[in-house]
Amino acid sequence: MALAVIPGLGSVGPMELLILLTIILLLFGAKRIPELAKGLGTGIREFRKGTSGQEEKDELNEKEKEGALAGGAGDAKDSARMHEETAHEEHASKHAEERDDERVDQGAKRAEQNL
Numbered sequence: 001m002a003l004a005v006i007p008g009l010g011s012v013g014p015m016e017l018l019i020l021l022t023i024i025l026l027l028f029g030a031k032r033i034p035e036l037a038k039g040l041g042t043g044i045r046e047f048r049k050g051t052s053g054q055e056e057k058d059e060l061n062e063k064e065k066e067g068a069l070a071g072g073a074g075d076a077k078d079s080a081r082m083h084e085e086t087a088h089e090e091h092a093s094k095h096a097e098e099r100d101d102e103r104v105d106q107g108a109k110r111a112e113q114n115l
Contacts, residue, residue, distance in 0.1 A: 028107075028110075032107060032110070035103060035107065036107060039100060039103065039104050039107070042100060062086065065082075066082060066083070066086075
C-alpha cells in the first residue's frame, strides 16, 4: 500500500505510517487523542450543518411548533413552558460548546508546550 502524497518524493508506505502514528502518540498522549478526534468530529458535523442550512430548517420548525401551540387551543402555561424548555436547551448547548472550546484551547496549549 503506497500512497503518493507529494509528486517526486516517493510514497508513504506502512512503515512510514507506523512511525507517524508513533510520533503523534508521543506528542499528544493516549488520553488526549480520543478527545482530539471527538472535537474534530464535532467540528466537521457543525460545518456540514452550517453549509447545508440544516440549522435554519431546525429553527423554522421550532418556530412553527411554537406558533401552533400559542395560536391553537393550547394554554398560555403550555406555551410558556415550551419557551422555557427551549431557552434551557439553548443555554445547555451553549454551555456544552463553551466546554468543548475550552478543551480545544487546552489541547492547543499543551501541544505548544510539547513543541
